[in-house]
Amino acid sequence: MIKYAIEACLILLLTTLISCGERNKSVEESNKINEPEYAIAYNVLYNDSTDNYEVFTMNMDGSGKQNITNLSGVEWTYYSFKDKLYFISDKDTCHRCFFLYETNFKGENPKKISDLQLADSWMSSRNGGQELIVEPRRKVDSAFQIININGSLVQRLETGLPYSADPLFVNNGNQVVFRGGMTKSKLIEGFNEALYIIDLDGNNRKQLTHYPENDTTAGKFGYKAGTPKLHPTENFISYQSKQNGKYSLYAVTLDGSKQWKLTENQENEGWHDWSPDGKWLAIELFDNDQTQFHIGLMNWKTKEIKVLTDTSFQYQQSPNFVLKMTNE
Structure with a gap:
């Protein structure tokens, strides 16, 4: 028993x-x-002799790389919202005269969003992706423009600075963080690049970042404060900056009270993007002489990073996350 x-x-x-x-x-x-299943979109210099840039996408493990634009001119992507991938293109117009288009991670059914000629700039959205903030070409308008997804003007935003670029909605779309300069370009003395935050009515502009006074390694043309990106869950701003002779990612709180070095990768780090859930960081990585650019993917929790690209192309830059599909 x-x-x-x-x-x-x-x-x-x-x-x-x-x-x-x-x-x-x-x-x-x-x-x-x-x-959520993401793809990573990024820009590739496809043919240097003809100034041909294309938008590529790939899976999160680096597989499935594909050219999704396949056009003869310049196409660059800087932003996606859910499964909508936005890119600027000079097709059907003059060289580097950019207009905004929308597609998906496969490049299917691209459509023109607006007849507003744009500058080469990052952008962002609010109101569930229904409104975009963009930077027009300076000859067209010196202010940022908020447009809806049909291309109609919603609002202009004057920053009050001679130079403004790379606008980013923060605080539920009620404020904008942007890259600003005290002169019209880096060619003019006193540019003093920094990140700023401003209300949508143009009031309460505040400088967020402050480049180290004794650091001269960024030189005249290096980024002291590059394109701002918002961490979606931890609510800080990340940006690239050349300090102590190396490009790294730095961070600043939205009130500017804290500024710190964000990452410790050996490679130089440039343009980057956070996955919408905040778990992944896609980073442009490059050597000191900028002879080879790669796209790396960092697990934000473990800080493990993997290079996803090979040396088929020299310039592989500006990653952003796009959902492969959405149920909405």
Whole structure:
């Protein structure tokens, strides 16, 4: 009887373990199914002799690389919202005269968003992706413009600075962080690049970043404060800056009270993007002489980073995350 009782207990224990294992596996598979599936879009210098830039996308593991624009001129992407990928293009117009287009991660059914000629600048959106803030070409307008997804003007934003670029909505779209300069370009003495925050009515402009006074390594043309990006869950601004002779990513709070070095990668770090869930950081990586640019992907929790690109192309830059599909 004791033997049979032990065998019964062992069978019951084994059945329980199998059941628990299957249940845990089921939970893991369910979580995996619910996990958003992203592609990474990035810009590639496809043919240097003809100034041909293309937009590529790839999977999060670096597989499935594809040219999704396949045009003869200049196409650059700087922003996506959910499954909508936005890119600027000079197709059907003069060289580097840019207009805004929308597509998906496969490059399907591209459509022109606006007849507003744009500058080469990053952008962002608010109101569930229904409104974009963009930088027009300076000959067209010196102010940022907020447009809807049909291309109609919603509002202009004058920053009050001679130079303004790379606008980023923050605080639920009620304020904008941007890269500003005290002269019209880096060619003019006193540019003093920094990140600023401003209300949508143009009031309460405040300087957020302050470049180290004794650091001269950025020189005249290096970024002291590059394109701002908002961490979606931790609510700080990240940006590239050349300090101590190397480009790294830095961060600043939205009130400017804290500024710190964000990453510790050996490579130079440039344009970058956060996944919408805040778990991943895609970074442009390059050597000191800027002879080879790669796209790297960092797990923000573990800080592990993996290079996703190879040396098929020299310039592979400006990554941004785009959802492969959405249920909405």
